[in-house]
Amino acid sequence: MKTIYYINTLRTIATLAVVFLHTGAGIFETKHFPIHDITYNTYNLYIQLMRFSVPLFVLISGALFLSPNKNINFNLITKKYVKRIILALIVFGLPMCIIEELFTNAHEMPLWHALINWITGNSWANMWYLYMLIGLYFTTPLIKPFTNNASNKDLIICLIILFILSSLLPTLKHMVLISIAIC
Template sequence: MKGDRVFSLDLLRVLACYMVIQVHAGEFYYIGDGGTVASGDGPLWVNIYNSLFRTAVPLFIIITGYFVLPVKEQMNIFFKKRFTRVLIPFIIWCILYALYAFAMGKTDMEGIFVSIAKIPVNYGVEVGHLWYIYMLIGLYLFFPVISPWLNNASRNGLHFYLIIWAITLLLPYIHQVFPEVLGECYWNPTSLLYYFTGFLGFAILGFYLKKFCTAKSKWDLPAGLSLIITGYTVTYSLFASRLGTEELVPDLELSWNYGTINVAIMALGIFLVIKNIKCRKDTILKKVITSISIMSYGIYLVHIMVLNFFYWAFDDIFSTAAIKIPLLAICTFLVSYIIIKVISYLPKSKYIIG
């Protein structure tokens, strides 16, 4: 509701929304045929621009945990409210992307129906950004389960969870030396720390920050900047060091993994830097940020269509990814917002844009 809005977190959501779009804009310039690393200066500029922006998804989940946890409604009310806002627009956009693929000549009529029928199984290859919605729905399903613990958890209890979760953020690097650790083997993927891993940690971090770190502190800015600089240095350096040795994108992206300690500390740093920013009521800036924040889910859903258009329009005009990546991202962000804003005036638009 309007009275519940927090400007700093609206701003953070807007920044995260833009970050996602720029990360996707960069994919044109470092992902080659067959998932190989592209040649040229594209991967270099992608690393410079987007290593920091890998925090987008963690920031979205931190914000979700901040506002949603612990769940206070009855389970059926919670699911009805959340899934009406998330699931119905998701299904509609899956159908729209199936039609979009047909319009672009990437599938036939049979492919449309196959894509729609596969929605309960997984997203289509051409709409990979929708992976996030499956993950988000999974978190929503688990939130009522974990909320009774959060209601009674002490600060030390939360520290216990978050410290072990932070240790699991080292596993992508440990696996480079020891592919199987703490009980992992080909018949057992659930290792000793398995139940502490994953995106749930970011949501609980968001809850922790709301409960214990909302007050302004003189340490917020220096600590936040230190975390950002440290995380970015690690993320950028590891990506750069692998550019000359790795042929496949999944191997190149080791330090871009959402479940890494460097990405997590960057996300925490950005939160600490932004959380104390305030804005006077009824200013144009506040209204614009609030509006974009409200439309962010719809922007996320539509942006791939818009991004593909601007890639087609601009790619041959400019020679370097240094210009093309931010240009594509800015144009896509603005036009996606305008499209969703226009749709928001339609009756029942919440079922389309969330």
């Protein structure tokens, strides 16, 4: 497959942002700053500015998987991509679930609870991205025919509708609930 250089640049930027995000969040969570302190606000701003990293990784995946040049089907998704994610979850997520269960809960069957947490995605907090990625991978073959055959106008209309459904409506709902609570 042909190398797309801007994708590599975006991957580098997103990777650095994730590292900076986790580093800043780690410092932020271990220190207890007063809420109106300038240091608190600086760390909070820093962390919020790095939050673009995960959506950027999702956009990169979409650009690569939805490319008209890429042949994607459920068989390939399952055998190649999901298999890798599940391997990562087994190697990293399952041991974290077991360790957390052994150290935090005194259940009669901690390994059983650890397995349930691993399957349901209640493992180490940073693993949520891998569970989301599996969902995105399985969604890709469903939307790829639309993206391959849609005109630019169709794609723009679809993006506007998705933006309204995912951003504006939840924000308006939140604002209405706040205004009702204030009255």
